[in-house]
Amino acid sequence: MKFNYINIITLLFFGTVLLSSCYKDDSNTNIETINKVELSDPKTASQIIIYQGDSLKLKPTLSQSMAQNIENLEFTWLLYNNNGAVSLAAPRDEIAKTYELKIVVKPDVFTLGEPFIVRLKATDKQTGVSSYLNYNVMVGNKYAIGWLVLEDKAGKGDLSFIFTDYNAEHGIYNDRNTAAIIGPRKLEISPFPVTDDISATGKRLYILADQGSQEYNYLTMIKKFDYSFLFFSTPAVINPTVMTWTSQYTYSGVRSPALGVAINDGKLHSNLVGGFPGVKKWGDIALNPQGNRNYSLAPFAVGGETFPAIVYDNIDKRFYRIQAYNPTPVAGTLEAFPAGASTGVSSVFDMNNVGMTMLFQDSADVINDYNAIMRDSGNQPYLLRYKTKNTTAAPVITLAKTAINAPGILNFSAAAGSTSTPHIYYGTGNALFRYETSSNAVVETYNFPAGENITSIKYAKYFIDKTGAKLAVATWNGTVGKVYFFSINTVGAIGTYTNMVTGFNKIIDIAYKY
Template sequence: MKANLTIISILAILFSSCYKDKGNYDYAALNKLEIKDKNGVINISIIFGDTLRLSPEITQTTAQNEENLTFEWMVFDNSPASSYALPKTVIATTRNLAVQITEPPFVLSQNYRLTYKVTDKRTGVSSFLFYNLTIINKYAQGWIFLEDKGGAGDFSMLLPNGTVEYNVYSSLNSAAPMSKPVKLEITPFQITDDMSPSSKKIYLLTETDGMEVSYQTMQKKFNYGFLFYAAPQIIKPTRHTWVSTSTSATLSGSLGVVVNDGKVHTNLVGGFPGSKKWGASLLSPAGNLNYITAPFVAGGTTYTAAVYDVLNKRFYSVGNTVLSAFPSTASTVFDMNNVGMDLLYLDSANVVREYNAVFKDETNTPYLLKFKTVSTTGAPNLTLLKTQMNAPDIVNMTAAASSTLTPHIYYGVGNKLYRYETTSNTTFPQFTFPAGETVTKLKFSRQPLGTSQLAAVTWTGTESKVYFFDVSNVGDFTTYTNVYSGFARIVDLGYKVP
């Protein structure tokens, strides 16, 4: 009997596991966390040495205060070329972040992924918010003025806050002095050449040398010869630029075009593997090197790039491995393959992929030739206009800038600044600089969402000055808005975007 009771008891215990669970429990709602940045900022560029301050908003479904929350701010190097095995660093465990961007863990020009983790201690459930940080220096944005200091090169910068930083290059590159400068090249779009992580590019060209400097740190990155598969025997670069065949709003580099010692070199980039550098000199359509290229490059889509041969007084279409003549159907207004005049100036017009080219003939008569670099099979013509210019003294101009906003070319002669209108073929004396100053360089900076500017560099005999004019939407201005002085002789200038 006792044994039977024992067996029944054991069986009862065993069969109790077969009891159907009705699941009618009382559930307690969990506290759900939601984190967001009140400014909606996810991508942050911050200057090395500055303090990063972040105060995300936290909302909770059941709790009213944050006593039961723990916080963690963690970063890791998320740069394209960095290893995936780099360490993670917790930089703060506070509700809000206020941390100075210094080494370690931050390194100038690197990208970081910042993770904000908020955990409810009662449930152990965490919520996350992510930021992308790019560590920049104060030279991320602004005007760059390339200066010739008695045969040595340097550059200064005008920062967005209006302060001028002099001797920027020499202060950052004391071990790599620059020789006599001739040209500043800034590429406004990303270049993927696999020589270094994708980036916008800055090249500094000198009379017999050149270099690439880091877009982020402004420090010398590559010697000029290293940019080529085989360094040219003679190095006298006048252009080192990229053109884009993109038709979308976001441009990306397609073909690099160098003019060195008057000869064209190219560099094809794209989504293919292998090295990408500049190659050997291209031969002319006649299969020789009897050409001298002017320091102007017109980019396009149908025709990737066009250059002008000052020796044979004609244009060439730049291909990957050869210079080509334009098809005869491309020329109706004038002959692209036989212009027969001296090129004074060439730059973008106010219509995308259209160019203004100022020439003079053998009698010193100026002509404006307009052309485009886009065509179709049905409409192959590229030539748009050839007109004798009603532009006083333009053949003696010391600087020019074609507006990409309005149909104007601004040019300087002595201390006078003129505005030539391409549509009406008329010229207006726009501004007169103080006596003794000579206009040496002009640059038009189009601001699609703001006020476009014309920057004018003058030389007083002892220093360069830079005047900025706010240009109206009809291309007009009366006087300058700012002037900066104290520069050595400025040979070129450009605007660097972040």
């Protein structure tokens, strides 16, 4: 009886299961349809190039499988670096919570030259299901090539930029920096990358001023370091006139730095790049051959293959070559030239005993040659020409000494040397002169409108628009600053200007940035 009872119970259980499996399940008629969100934008097919200071605006196409309000969706825009060298664990920054993105590209978020992913996440609030759309964004540098302009705005400096199409953008310094430039003096740009282990290898940009002279990022023009930080020991008096890098050699067509030269308050500070690890800064004040600091250097420094750096002392009225390092003190030294570097011919000169005051110096039309405009005790201007490279067979580097025949050259307001033809361009008042060093005469003059006086001149041998050499001349009429561009032909002629850009304050200096 017990056995039969258990069997009956078992049969009843399986019968119930069988009947249940045969019952038609209509429960799927109660499943809720899920809203499907899709995002698309043709811009995702290529990289978006955006510049710092501009607005990044993105508006993708949104579609939903169900008709419902956009308010039922939650939007999140994320930003993260897409550089392969950066860890995948790098932070993802939330930059917006809107459907359409509009954000100013600022350097504290968007690093210049870096690739980024800008990701939109759209989430249905009811279901929690999300859709994604990725944009590839590269932060470009629109200030890579063109003319950088240093201006004086009531005693404070600012920067403008003239693009290769001769359009200008003003106020770019104040847009990027909070520290004011008090008493702007000069732009210093290295034409080659420098390795000093203070920051990444690259070109260097310095703005010299009465106060607050600083180093700036070459790409972004954002302040990097105070002037005093660039020295191992801060100078007691900050009065900068030169902060540059000279080049001694060219490797595979690329120039490399040999020596850093800073002239502050007329005194030399040197910086030896390469050769040893660690941070390289400018050293203490260099001593002259007499072992003292009784000298005052003209605001010019040049260098070449034989002599990496050469400067001129307007007290002892002579040239010095720079010895980059001396253990006592830890600084470079000013050294006399070897006796064989100067010729005994009276028509040339002695590098160690010139006897005149240097007014101007710039590159000549021969590589490693330089032209210097000097003034003797009787106010007679002279042109001295020398080279920074010699050979064993011909160690003499002095080339020429000529009494200059050029009106107003002792009172020039700006000047620039041509590296293509034997000319020096200089300005006096509103007149631009082309002085020919080979014939010792002014061969051309161009006059700007009355009262429009020349404040800066710069020469560029190669220009990005492939139209040949350019001469940039800045003027100031007391109200507005202008920059005139002249296309210089193969014989150095000025002609008439081809382009003019206006809207500046008083222009202190111009530099071609490339």
